[in-house]
Every structure is written in C-alpha cells, then in structure tokens.
Amino acid sequence: MSSKLRLGVIGAGLKAAEYAQSWAAMPEITFVALADVTEASRQRLVDIVTATGAPAPRCFTDYREMLSACRDEMDAIYISTPHAFHAEQATAVAEAGLDIFLEKPMVTTVAEAETLIAAQKKSGVLIVTAFQGGLSPLVLDTCKRAEAGEFGELIAIAGTIWESWASNYAGHWKQQPAISGGGFMFDTGAHMMNTVCMLANSDFDRVSAYMNNRGTAVDIVTAVSARLKNGALATLTAAGEGPPGCASHLTFFYSKAIVRIDAWGGWREISLEGKPGTREEAEILGNPMKNFLAIRAGLLENSGSVEMGLRFARLWDAIKQSAASDGQSVFIDAA
Structure with a gap:
C-alpha cells in the first residue's frame, strides 16, 4: 500500500x-x-x-x-x-x-x-x-464527559440555528427539492440535528414538527418538539430567513450541569453544579481530512459513522412525516 x-x-x-x-x-x-x-x-x-x-x-x-x-x-x-x-x-x-x-x-x-x-x-x-461538529474536539470531549456521567442525567435539549439562507441560496441546487433532499433544516440545520444526535446519545422516540416554505419549493423555517428514548425532551428551531449571518445555540440541560455549545463545535460553556461556566473556543475545522486520516489510522473514534447517520436519518424522516401531516406526532421505531 x-x-x-x-x-x-x-x-x-x-x-x-x-x-x-x-x-x-x-x-x-x-x-x-x-x-x-x-x-x-x-x-x-x-x-x-x-x-x-x-x-x-x-x-x-x-x-x-x-x-x-x-x-x-x-x-x-x-x-x-x-x-x-x-x-x-x-x-x-x-x-x-x-x-x-x-x-x-x-x-x-x-x-x-x-x-x-x-x-x-x-x-x-x-x-x-x-x-x-461531529469532528470537533469540543463536541467529542462533551460526548465523553456526558457518557462518563459527569453531567448527570440528560433532562432536556433546546436547539436553535439560523441563517440568511433563503436569500443566500436563491436559485441554488440547495433549493431544488429533487436533488437537495430538503431545505434549510436539512442543509444548515443538519449540523444542529447531527450534534444533538451525538450529544443526546439516544435515538428519538416521538417527533412533532411544522415547516414553512415561505414561498419557496423547500422548507425555510422548521419547528420540532420531540421526546427521546432516554426520556429527555427536545425542541429544535431552524430559521432560514432573516438578516445576514449564520449562528446556532444548543443547550443541554442535565441534572448536574447545563452545557451550551455551537452546532459546529466552535464554542462551549459548561455550568456545573450551579457554578457559571466560561466560554471555551475552538477553531471550526477547516481541514477535516486530518481527522479522516486519524480515524483511518485508528487514532480517533469514528464519530461520523454510518450508525450515527442512521440515527440522523430516522429523525429527519420523522420530521418530514410529521410536518406533512400538520404536526401529527410520529413514533420512531429504531428496533
């Protein structure tokens, strides 16, 4: 070789x-x-x-x-x-x-x-x-600490992500449903969904969702209310129309801590046992090939595995199904 x-x-x-x-x-x-x-x-x-x-x-x-x-x-x-x-x-x-x-x-x-x-x-x-986010050191460290029990039981998740996406990608393939697979929630919002799926360390159980296309062929605004199989509750909001910019805030409420983190893993704040946390920052990966090589060499765990992709796909299918039925609750069978 x-x-x-x-x-x-x-x-x-x-x-x-x-x-x-x-x-x-x-x-x-x-x-x-x-x-x-x-x-x-x-x-x-x-x-x-x-x-x-x-x-x-x-x-x-x-x-x-x-x-x-x-x-x-x-x-x-x-x-x-x-x-x-x-x-x-x-x-x-x-x-x-x-x-x-x-x-x-x-x-x-x-x-x-x-x-x-x-x-x-x-x-x-x-x-x-x-x-x-899946390859971010801050996200990976948060996953390990949560799995080790440092933060206690996961109680709830609140996630928001927004971007001037409707105007940024007007006429782009990302707004053509036949090849995009979805709109803002499936494009930029995918970063939020993936990081939530990773940090929650659980499949979703039930999902209710609403979408608004705002006059386009794809979803521009999406609101999700959900329950995970580990019992935690979650709300996710994606707003793809607004003033210039792009940002996200994800908050994980645990029994011992509150973790606030960026969907891309650019920053994190951990408030543990009621003590205020300080913001940690990490450069968002500009060269993820280094991570791919490390994973391939066995030096890093594969946080972007097909199994995580399946968990993400189950959530996305349920969001689409619920939104198509005007928010009717959808049960996810992850057997």
Whole structure:
C-alpha cells in the first residue's frame, strides 16, 4: 500500500475546491482521479492540484467510469455532490471496496441509510461523514464527559440555528427539492440535528414538527418538539430567513450541569453544579481530512459513522412525516 492516501473525488464543486486548497499541499495526500459533470469544475480542481507541483488527476464525467478505470489506483473517495446523490454514489464506492469521506448529510432517508450500511458491512470499508461538529474536539470531549456521567442525567435539549439562507441560496441546487433532499433544516440545520444526535446519545422516540416554505419549493423555517428514548425532551428551531449571518445555540440541560455549545463545535460553556461556566473556543475545522486520516489510522473514534447517520436519518424522516401531516406526532421505531 502507498504511504500516501490515494484519493479520488466525486463532485468537484465549490466545497471540494475549498478543501483541495489545503489537501493538495498535504504530503499525506495524492489526488488520483476526479469525476464531475461540469468541465469548469473539473478544470478548477485540476488547477488547484497542479499548482502545488503535483501531477494532474485523471478526469471523468461519470463517477462509475472513474471507479471502473481507477479502482486499483485509489484508497479512498471524497464525495461532495448534491445531497440526493450521496446514497447511490457512496453505496457504489463501498461496493468497490474503497473508504469514503462523505459530505454531510450522509443520506436523505432511512431506506438509503440502511442500504449504505448493508454495503459497508459487506465490504468492511470505512465511511466517515464530514460534519464539522461531529469532528470537533469540543463536541467529542462533551460526548465523553456526558457518557462518563459527569453531567448527570440528560433532562432536556433546546436547539436553535439560523441563517440568511433563503436569500443566500436563491436559485441554488440547495433549493431544488429533487436533488437537495430538503431545505434549510436539512442543509444548515443538519449540523444542529447531527450534534444533538451525538450529544443526546439516544435515538428519538416521538417527533412533532411544522415547516414553512415561505414561498419557496423547500422548507425555510422548521419547528420540532420531540421526546427521546432516554426520556429527555427536545425542541429544535431552524430559521432560514432573516438578516445576514449564520449562528446556532444548543443547550443541554442535565441534572448536574447545563452545557451550551455551537452546532459546529466552535464554542462551549459548561455550568456545573450551579457554578457559571466560561466560554471555551475552538477553531471550526477547516481541514477535516486530518481527522479522516486519524480515524483511518485508528487514532480517533469514528464519530461520523454510518450508525450515527442512521440515527440522523430516522429523525429527519420523522420530521418530514410529521410536518406533512400538520404536526401529527410520529413514533420512531429504531428496533
């Protein structure tokens, strides 16, 4: 096996180009091939790679052709395509026996999650979903301390996330339901849902939700009231229309502590035993490939596992189902 990670890319859009600026300069990475339907996107990524003095990766318009032609030359694939394509592409990569670094959210439905999990179990490949919060040191530390019982019993969760998303992405694929898989709650709001799923350390039991599209084709505002299987209660609000900006506040109420944290893991405040907490800050990950390499080497636990992706998908399916029935409570069978 090569000492470098031989990387392939499916989806050479803006996020892949952003990451490639740092990945191409990493001595641990070599870009082997990339696939994208748009010539300009392919060329942009090639230019970023070759600017470091590295050879140009092979280019394909169809990811299946890339897998067929370059399968034995690659170790892992980074997938950065519109949400609705993740399941098909990741399943194909898993069946090809290659590790996967997958942009969030993992998939769009429970059925897709179960199909991907089956492919992953059969092939034994590593799959990591690239949530910044899921890879954040502050979030991971909070998870460990909560699981160790330091904070006591989880009582309730209150989460909010907001962004001027409706105007920021007007006309973008993120507001096209056929390929986006949802609107603001499933895009930016996915960071809130994933971090809540991680820190709650429990599947959801019942969910009631409302959505407002605000005149668009996808949800812009979502309100959720839920009960978790561990007995905790939760409220989640996502507001995708408003003044410029993007932020989140998640509050976890425990019997011994109150933990406030950012969905991306950028800051945290812990009030323990009634004593006020101080704000800790951490840089939101700009290069999650380092975490992927550490997970692949067995140095870090995989916090972006397919099992966590399934928990997320169960919550998202229940939110959609409840909102479609005007807030009717939906029971989640996580057996």
